[in-house]
Amino acid sequence: MHQKLMTKKTKQVFLQGKITPEFIAEMIQNHQTKSEIGAHNIFMGQVRKDVIEGKNVTALHFSCYEEMANKKLEIIREETFEKYHLTCMHIYHSLGRINVGEICLLVFVSAGHRPEVYEATEYIVNRVKSEVPIFGKEIFEDESHQWKKNI
Template sequence: MSEKKIKNIFMDGAISPAFIADSIAQHSTKTAIGGHSIFMGQVRRDEINGKFVAAIDYTTYQEVALAKMHEIREAIFEKYPLSCMHVHHSLGKIKAGEICLFVFTSSAHRKPAIDACNELVERIKAELPIWGKEIFEDESHQWKENI
């Protein structure tokens, strides 16, 4: 692993619109950036077997997940000419309609930012040990499948 510091991507609770807006606003002084790509994952109120999802309770093995995220981060920076990359993932109970994943990539041009963002989201979903327990309106629950 490189000598770069492992960044903590995890946040307790939902990712607020104010946090997202502030993250975007902080880039207005970075005038070499020409394109940003943003992905926001939101908890859906899915209907499953006649019951509606009220929330998802996210959990992880942080040490393992952060080490893997560091590897993914380094690989994405090697592959794409990015100016910066930000990843934030919620832990705990996130209600339907709230944001649980915020991925933000920036580059001099739009295509690398978009391609990096897309690959980053796919790798996070496929490779990070993060689990979600769907909590239904009647308080019953089941483990969520990543799709």
């Protein structure tokens, strides 16, 4: 399997800045012509205004080692297609500073039937959060920061 992955073109996953509503709407529109699809599911991870030790989080700054992260994402993609009968799968993650309320993770899956998209979406999100080397730095109102723990 790994040899096969090396020869495939890597999908673009990482985007500089927030994931916009226009980007999401265009994805939805692009799938309307695929008549074998009966269900879509979209997960959007949004930066939350947490309060940590009395300080408000105003943004997250995401970074990663893209080559390593892309290899891991390709394995997750392959294994997800083996496990679920999906028609399409898209994963996007922001890099850089993303403010509270903005979207930083988008998982979009499509299949012939609804149960597959629900299960596959949760499976993908859980694996991305636990296995892909993406690092988030919580930025506070006073511009101090700390590394975020992924949960």
